[in-house]
Amino acid sequence: MGLDTTRYEARRRIRGSVALTSILAAFAVLVVYLYPSIAESSADIDALIQAFPESVRQGLGIEAYSSIEGFVAAELYQFLWILLLGLYMAYTAGGAFAGDIESKRLYLVLATPISRARLLVEKTLALLTPLVVLNLVLPLVVFGTTILIDYPIDPAYLLAVHAVSIPYHLVCLGIGQVLSIAFSRGNTAQLGGIAIIFLLFLLDSVTAGTDYEWLGRVSPTRYVDPTEVLLEETIRIGDAVFLLAVALLLLFASLLVFQSRDV
Template sequence: MWSELLRDDLRNTRRNTLWWALGLALYVALTWAFYPTVRDNPDIAQFAQRLPEALREAFGMQDFVSPGGYAWARMFSLLLPITLIIYAVRAGTRAIAGDEEQGRLELLLAQPVTRGELLLGRALSLAVSLVVLGLTVFVVTLLGARLVAAELDLARLALASVQVTLLAWALGALALAVGTGTGRPGLASGLTFAFTLGAYLVHSLSPQVEALKSLRTVSPFWYAIGESPFRGEVNVTNAFVLLLAGTLVVLLAVPAFLRRDIGR
């Protein structure tokens, strides 16, 4: 039954997901359109190098001219993950708490479906939608780079795309779990966005604030954008951490959902 719920939710959300994919594709394409100007202008590289080290590290601008460095600084270190997070949190909030607020959840559970199957179907729907957006980012980034004669390592680009997608999965799963456990979409989105902001501030300020350095690895942003996959060795450990974190959060929501009175 969960597979039918998955197909139904994907069918209901496909138009919204495709519009988001189109928006991401346009952003990535426009970003690559400016790359020849950056590559061919030494003043831009010199300006980036004159920035304080902590600022360059916070915004991923250690290398702003190479294809990988440009992609990381302009897309993967901030704007792409934030965009994907917004999509994931909205979708996670809507998944169950949104249906409950609008009175549809009771009708769903009146069918021959368990609460566990419903939660599984909605969690997988969120995951599949994020995979679609992550693949969009990967494909359009690769095509855009080739159109401006920029060489990107395929494995490193794939890892960067996977990490920002799994960051969105972890935070979208948190919104889904809070909404499932409380039945309150406003609370789910508010708490998740508050956590996201706090986690990002810890990550971005830790290079400058000594007291935050020990907390850096607690932030999910550290595992997604703490180190650029376009530099150094390719390491998939961080991606597994984010995948596991999101999955565990969803599983932790199961007991609360099973014993909660719906619609109260």
């Protein structure tokens, strides 16, 4: 029967995915409900933002609080959705294989009639469980809350933010998965994934708007910008396609490592 491993692994991740979605949804509601009070002093806040160096504004995705789009992009999507969820995806993927290698469980799984390639693909599909749940629930929560406070956000561009961020999160997953297969200890792969994603985010942030901006091109965060989508209504399809290609390359790299290593 096909995708048995995917179903088994996905069921194990459902509870955690629901818990994570509940926490992020509650935070999103809180952020959006704060906006009416922020809007009253948005002119002063925007003036303060404009006083920041351009590199800081670009790096942190802070452009304007005078609109609900700019506020939500900066306070919710730029930090929570891009950075923290990216760290979570790398961390989760980091334990997918290394944990099973460390506990010798993977050896027992491979003793069954299943190829390494199929096992890799099915476990990767299961890792998408939290991403699927979050992308189904969070846009509805954010959009519904903006309607309740009478500052409705454009649902088309809200969905676009989630759509273009999926390849980015797949890249984070891919980085964690490569480490998970390369190392035999779960903690090493998980912490390594977190470190790499955070350092890449930091590299993009500190070089944005400077003479060294080209260094940030190696960071996946350079190719996803919620502020640009929500505030400027600009969608860079080419960047999303590039990130998707990188994610597939990481999947292929993890397969090569998995096929060659002794577990």
